[in-house]
Structure formats: structure tokens, C-alpha cells
Amino acid sequence: MVTIAVNRGRPGGVRVKICGLTEPAHVAAAAEAGAGYLGFVFFPKSPRNVSIAQARGLALEAPFGVAKVGLVVNPSDAELDAILAEVPLDMVQLHGAETPERVAEIRARVGLPVMKAVGVAEAGDLARLPAYEAVADQILVDAKAPKGADLPGGNGLAFDWRLIAGREWARPWMLAGGLTPANVAQAVRLTGAAQVDVSSGVENAPGVKDAGLIRAFIAAAQGG
Template identity: 65%
Template sequence: MPDIRVKICGLRSLGDVAAVAATKAAYAGFVFFPKSPRHLTIPQARALTLAAPVGLAKVALLVDADDALLDAITEAMPLDMLQLHGHETPERVAEIRARYGLPVMKAVGVTDEGDLAAVFEYSLAADQILVDAKPPKTSALPGGNGLSFDWRLVAQRRWLKPWMLAGGLSPQNVAEAIRLTNARQVDVSSGVESSHGVKDPSKISAFVQAATQDGPPILR
């Protein structure tokens, strides 16, 4: 079975970084969005990214960020990828990718089959696509709401670029989500927290083990 690449998003402390580094996770996500309980200031994020070990990809999550904020973040810390989680157009995605010379992942919210056209459209501009549950209209957060969507919508789909499954994943359901969708990458934030915005090292470990099947056999 191909390796599954795991992203743990919303890290807020050196302990979070250490917990992720102790697993086989491939990506560590750092949130720059003031409305999120996982938001980091630039100095906070710099300390965490510098503590991340070589080989753990450092991803900055941004929501409709302007060039001034992107300049400040990319100049202050080592990053491996930018994740755009707002209303950025494909043209804006391509512009950011060219300006900063970093791979760009674009999040696309999904609730029904009609939303999948955007995955193709953004895959023409981005390096990767994050297929996430579309947030409720009343939510202030574009992601990290702990909501899932009908995984059958993306089952066995193939797009132009690598894609990552997100939305409502947890240690309990990630293996089934991978089985149903054939996703090769998965992303989690609230599903490995003990409370809103507070990561739980045991849940991080359990999630990565379940996703990568690095542990007891998973019964199906």
C-alpha cells in the first residue's frame, strides 16, 4: 500500500511540534488567521518553525492574505509550503506561487458534486489541493470546524495535482476515510485536540498510526 502522508494543522506550542515530530507525520501546519483559536503571531510561528526538524514540511495557513502579510511571514521564518484557505481566485493563487517561489496548496470546500468543478479549476494554478468540508455560512472559520462531508463524492477521483483530504477526520475514522476515498494524504486539526485549539499528543500519535497503519491491524 502506498505511503499515506499526514498533515497535523494548527500547532501552537513547542510541545505540539515535538509531538508531531515524534510521529511519521509529513506536514506541520501553522495558522495565521486572527479569528482562529489556533492563530499565531509571526514571532510565535518563527520559534515553532525553527524548532521543527528537517524533513517535517512547514506549512503556513493563510486566509485572503495580502502581499504585506505574506512578505512578513515568508521573510521571518523557514517555510516549505503556503496553504490558501480563503476566497483566493486561481489567478491570485498563481500570483502568490510565482511571487514567493514556494509550493501552494489551495483549499476547496465541498458539500455536493457541484463543488468539485472548483477542484479542477484550482488544480491548474496550485501545486496541491486540500479537499475540505465547506464551512457553515454562520462560521467565522474557513476550516478547522470538525465537520465532514460525503466522502463518496471524492471516492477514487483523480485530479491534475496531488490532493489532501480534510474535514472531520479523527483517529477513529481516518482509516475508513482513506479506504473509501483512496486519498494518499490527510489533514487534521480539531480531530486531535482535547479542547478547542489545544492539541493532544496522544490523539496526534493515534491519528498518524491509524492513517499510516503503523500499529495493530485495522479491522474492516
């Protein structure tokens, strides 16, 4: 099994995931700016969706040492097999309604680290975290999507970061949801996050990344 190292140092050691990449130029920009993870979305409803062929090309552009993450939503075994047969991923991110049991099944099947996204809007949502910490390699704490939303993430929404301030975590975790170059430093200070994830916060239109915003976000997250 591949092990993804997590730098727990702050602020300079904050690891950044740029998610929803669709263009080689933005893969290069993210890597050059110091991203620790590059995310590729396999979800047709998303404006950031990529085909298996597109994702393979993008992943092959990534330099050694930057983790390549495939985001999937309630995937079937056949979907996972098709993606992993072609795309050299280092981690699978589950961003749907997968149960802890399904997370464990997928982790055993794919032989890669698995990150599970958990949506948070209020304190009661935190009760779901321990069950996922028991089976996933990492946890992505995201803003819960509004009821009826087409997308489970990437909606540009934040949650009250104070809900997780000071929490003791059983697994490495990543903060997501409404992060931008303007607020990511504050989010890191409030939550103690050693890892952060951004998608819409570095775009100038849905699904259209901006290299300047990518660089600004990573610099702000890392205290630059």
C-alpha cells in the same frame, strides 16, 4: 523553488499534516510520530492563530525533512511578505476565497509550493477543482464551512467522502474535514487519499492539541 515530495503509497505511506500547532511539545510529538507536514495558522479569528514570532520559533523546532506549512486566509502581499521574511516555511496554504488567478499570483510571488483549500459539501462543488488544479501545487479538499461560520476550516465537519471516491486528480491532493483517530482509516479506504490533514480532530479543546491523539491519528492513518 522547493519541491515537496509526496508519497503516494498506501496505507503505510499515507502522509499526515497536523495543522494548527501552537506549542513546541506538540510540534515535537507530531514529528516524532511521523507527520509529513506541520501547519501553522495565521488567522486571528482562529483559536489556533499564532503570531509571526511564535511561528518562527515553532518552525525552527521542526526537524529537517518535515514540511512547514503556513495557513493564510485571503492574504495581502504585505502579509505574505511579513510572514515569509521571518518564518522558514516550505509551503503556503491558501484557505480563503482566493481565485485561481490570485493563487497563481501568490505562487509566483512567494517562490514556494502553494496548496489551495477547496470546500466541498455536494457534488456541484467539485466543478471548482480543475481551475485550482491548473494553478496550485497541491489541493486540500476540505468540508465546506457552514454559511456564516467564522472559520473557513477547522470546524470538525466532514463531507460525504463518496463524492471524491475514484476521482482522477491532476495534482497531489490532501483530504481534510472532520477527521479523527477513529475515522481516518475509513476515510483513506473510501477516497484513496495518500495525504490527510487534521486539526480539531487531535484536540481536547479548541486550539489545544493532545499529543496522545496526534500519535493515535498518525498511527491510524498509516495503518498502524
